[in-house]
Amino acid sequence: MSTTRPSPRRSTAHRALRRLPLRIAAALTVLVCLFPVYWMMSTALKPSRDIQSYDPRLIPQEWTLDHFRRAVGADGFGLFWRNSILVTLSAVLLALLVALGAAYAVARLRWRGRRQFMLAVFIAQMAPWESLIIPVYIISRDTGMLDRLPTLTLVYFMITLPFTVVVLRGFIAGIPPELEEAAQVDGCTRLGAFRRVAFPLLAPGLMATSLFGFITAWNEFTYANFLIIKQQDSRTLPVWLSSFQSTFGTDWGATMAAATLFALPALIVFLVLQRHVTSGLASGGVKG
Amino acid sequence: MSTAPERTATRSTPVRPARRPSQATPAHRGDRPSPWPYLLIAPAILGMLYLLLYPLARAVVISFQDFRLRQLILGDAEFVGLRNYRTLLTDDRFWEAVRRTFVFMSVNVVAIMVISTLVALMIERLGRIGRTAVLSSLVLVWAVPVVAATTVFQWLFHSEFGIVNEALTGLGLHSFEGYPWFAHGGAAFTIVVVLIVWQSVPFAAITLYSALTTVPGELYESARMDGAGATRIFRSVTFPLVRPIFMLILSLEVIWTFKAFVQIWVMTRGGPGDATTILPVYAVQTALAGQRYDLGSAASMLTVLLMGGVLVVYFRQLFRQEGEHL
Numbered sequence: 032m033s034t035t036r037p038s039p040r041r042s043t044a045h046r047a048l049r050r051l052p053l054r055i056a057a058a059l060t061v062l063v064c065l066f067p068v069y070w071m072m073s074t075a076l077k078p079s080r081d082i083q084s085y086d087p088r089l090i091p092q093e094w095t096l097d098h099f100r101r102a103v104g105a106d107g108f109g110l111f112w113r114n115s116i117l118v119t120l121s122a123v124l125l126a127l128l129v130a131l132g133a134a135y136a137v138a139r140l141r142w143r144g145r146r147q148f149m150l151a152v153f154i155a156q157m158a159p160w161e162s163l164i165i166p167v168y169i170i171s172r173d174t175g176m177l178d179r180l181p182t183l184t185l186v187y188f189m190i191t192l193p194f195t196v197v198v199l200r201g202f203i204a205g206i207p208p209e210l211e212e213a214a215q216v217d218g219c220t221r222l223g224a225f226r227r228v229a230f231p232l233l234a235p236g237l238m239a240t241s242l243f244g245f246i247t248a249w250n251e252f253t254y255a256n257f258l259i260i261k262q263q264d265s266r267t268l269p270v271w272l273s274s275f276q277s278t279f280g281t282d283w284g285a286t287m288a289a290a291t292l293f294a295l296p297a298l299i300v301f302l303v304l305q306r307h308v309t310s311g312l313a314s315g316g317v318k319g
Numbered sequence: 320m321s322t323a324p325e326r327t328a329t330r331s332t333p334v335r336p337a338r339r340p341s342q343a344t345p346a347h348r349g350d351r352p353s354p355w356p357y358l359l360i361a362p363a364i365l366g367m368l369y370l371l372l373y374p375l376a377r378a379v380v381i382s383f384q385d386f387r388l389r390q391l392i393l394g395d396a397e398f399v400g401l402r403n404y405r406t407l408l409t410d411d412r413f414w415e416a417v418r419r420t421f422v423f424m425s426v427n428v429v430a431i432m433v434i435s436t437l438v439a440l441m442i443e444r445l446g447r448i449g450r451t452a453v454l455s456s457l458v459l460v461w462a463v464p465v466v467a468a469t470t471v472f473q474w475l476f477h478s479e480f481g482i483v484n485e486a487l488t489g490l491g492l493h494s495f496e497g498y499p500w501f502a503h504g505g506a507a508f509t510i511v512v513v514l515i516v517w518q519s520v521p522f523a524a525i526t527l528y529s530a531l532t533t534v535p536g537e538l539y540e541s542a543r544m545d546g547a548g549a550t551r552i553f554r555s556v557t558f559p560l561v562r563p564i565f566m567l568i569l570s571l572e573v574i575w576t577f578k579a580f581v582q583i584w585v586m587t588r589g590g591p592g593d594a595t596t597i598l599p600v601y602a603v604q605t606a607l608a609g610q611r612y613d614l615g616s617a618a619s620m621l622t623v624l625l626m627g628g629v630l631v632v633y634f635r636q637l638f639r640q641e642g643e644h645l
Contacts (some may be wrong), residue, residue: 053441053444053445054449056437056441057441057445057449057453058451060438060441060453060456060457061452061456062455063517064456064457064459064460064521065456065459065460066400066459067460067463067468067471067472067475067517068459068463068471070471070474070475070482071467071471071474074474077487082480084480085481086485087480087482087485128362129362129366130363131359132358132359132360132362132363133359133362133363135359136355136357136359136360137354137360140351140353140355140356140359140395142353142356142357143352145356148360148364151367152363152478153570153630154627155371156571156574158371158375159378159578159602159619159620159622159623160578160597161578161580161599161602161603161619162378162599162602162603162606162615162616162618162619162620162622163371163374163378164423165377165378165381165391165606165612165615165616166373166374166375166377166378166381167370167374169377169391170373170374171375185366185370186370188366188370189366189367189370189371192363192366192367194571196363197567197571201483201564201567205533226485231352231585239525239526239529242458242461242462243522246461246462246464250464250465250466250581252466252581253580253581267463269466272466272467272470283474283477283480286470286474287471287474290466290467290470291467291469293464293466293467294462294464294470297462297464298459298462298463300462301458301459301461301462302455302458302459302462306383310564
C-alpha cells in the first residue's frame with residue numbers, strides 16, 4: 032500500500048524525527064476536521080447556562096439530555112425522519128442504477144455521440160438548480176405532483192445523476208480493460224466479465240458516489256421547502272430543522288441538538304461505508 | 320479538435336470483441352452500430368430531458384418574459400425581448416456580484432486544491448493507524464449536512480458566546496472580544512470561505528488520495544534510484560499520473576463554488592450589505608424581492624454563461640487527455 036516507505040538503511044531515530052512534521056500535520060488535520068463536530072455535540076449536551084457563558088469550556092462539566100428531549104418532542108419528528116430516509120434511499124438507488132449503465136457505455140464502448148453525451152453530462156453539472164425551482168414548481172403543479180414525495184425523489188435523482196456518471200466513468204476507465212478481456216478470453220460473456228472482474232473493483236467508486244448521493248439528498252432544503260407546501264406530512268428533516276431554528280430562535284442548545292440529530296444518520300452511514308472504501312483501496316483493488 | 324484521439328480510439332477497438340450471450344459470432348463494433356450504448360444511456364437521457372432540459376427551457380423563456388407573481392398564478396406572461404437582460408447589464412450591483420463571484424470562486428478553489436493535495440500526499444505517507452484516523456475524520460466532515468454545518472459555524476463565530484472569539488482573545492488578540500463577525504463584510508466573507516473550504520476538502524482529498532494509490536510503487540522506486548527528490552518526484556511522476564483526476568476535481572470545485580448558495584443563504588443572506596452576494600444569491604434575492612422571477616431567471620442564465628466560459632478551457636484539456644488514455 033504505502034508507496035513511499037523510507038529506505039531501511041536510515042536509522043530508526045532519524046526516521047522518527049523525519050516523520051514528526053508529518054505526524055503533527057496529521058494531528059492538526061484531524062483536529063480541524065473534528066472540532067466543529069465535537070463543538071456541535073458538546074453544546075447540545077451542555078446545560079443552557081454553560082452554553083450562554085463568556086468562558087466556554089472545552090469539556091462540559093455537566094451533561095444533560097434536555098436539548099435532545101426538546102428536539103425529539105417537537106411535532107412530526109418521526110414522520111419527517113421517515114420521509115427523509117424514503118426520499119434519500121430511493122433517489123440514491125435510482126441514480127446508481129441509471130448512472131452505472133451510462134458510465135459503462137461511456138468508459139468502455141465506442142459509439143457516435145459519446146463525447147456529446149459526456150459534454151451534456153458536464154453541462155448538467157452546472158445546472159442552476161436554484162433557478163429551476165419556478166419552472167419545476169409550475170410543472171409539478173400542472174401534473175398534480177405538488178406536495179408529493181416522488182417529486183422530491185425525482186429531483187434529487189437528477190441532481191445527483193451527472194456527478195454519479197462522471198465519477199463512475201472515471202472509476203471504470205481506471206480499471207484496465209485487459210482484465211475484462213482476459214476474462215472474456217477465458218469464456219466469460221462481456222456482461223459476465225464486467226460483473227465478475229470490474230464490478231468488485233468498482234466497489235470504492237460505488238461507495239463514494241452513493242455517499243455523495245446520500246448526502247446531497249439528505250441535505251436538500253430548497254426544493255423540499257418549495258415543492259411541499261400544503262401537505263405538511265410530506266416535509267423532510269432539513270425543512271423541519273429550519274422551522275425548528277426559527278421557533279427556538281437563539282436557543283443554541285436545542286438548535287445544536289437538532290443539528291446533531293439531523294447529522295447523525297449521515298455520520299453513521301458514512302463511517303460504516305468508509306471502512307469499505309478504505310479497505311477497498313488498501314487491498315490494492317484500484318491499483319489493477 | 321485534433322484527429323489524433325479518434326485514431327487512437329478506433330485502433331484499440333478490434334482488440335475487444337463485443338460478445339453477448341445470445342450471439343454465437345463476435346460482432347465487431349466497427350462493422351455495424353450496436354444498440355447497447357444507446358440503451359444504456361437512454362434512462363439518463365430521459366431523466367435529463369424531462370427533469371433538467373425542460374425546466375431549463377422554461378426558465379429561459381421566463382427570462383425573456385415579464386414574469387411576476389401575477390403571471391405565476393394566471394400564466395398570461397408577455398414576451399419583452401431582452402429587457403430583463405438590459406436591466407441587469409446596466410445594474411452596477413450585478414457587475415459587483417460578478418466580480419465578487421470570481422474572487423470568491425478563485426479563493427475557494429485555490430485553497431481547496433492546495434489543501435487537499437497536501438492532505439492526500441500526507442495520508443499516503445502515514446502509517447495504517449494515522450491513515451485511518453485522518454480518513455475517518457475527513458469522511459465525518461463530508462457527512463455533516465450543509466444546513467447543520469452552517470448552523471455550527473454560526474455558533475462557532477458567535478460574537479458573544481463563540482469559541483473562536485474566546486480562543487483568539489485567549490491568545491492575546493483582545494480586539495476579538497465580542498467581535499461581530501457577521502457585521503463586517505470582509506469577516507463574513509472569510510467565514511463563508513472557511514466553511515466552504517472545510518466542507519469541500521474531504522471529497523477532494525479522499526478522491527485525490529485514491530488516485531495516488533493507483534500510481535505503481537515501482538515508478539517511485541526507480542525515480543528515487545535515479546536520485547530524484549520529493550518535489551521532483553511529485554512533479555515528474557505523481558502529478559502527471561493523477562492529472563486526470565486532479566483536473567476532474569478542479570472542474571467540479573469550480574462549478575460547485577460558483578454555485579455556492581445554501582451556506583451563504585442560511586448564514587448571511589448575502590449580507591452584510593452585499594459583502595457575500597455572489598451570483599446565485601443575487602439571482603434568488605432578485606427573484607424574491609418584488610417577485611421578479613424574470614430578472615432572477617435572467618441572472619441565472621448569465622451565471623451559467625459565465626461558468627461555461629470558465630469551463631471551456633477545461634473541456635478542451637479533458638478531450639485531449641481522453642485521446643491519450645483511451
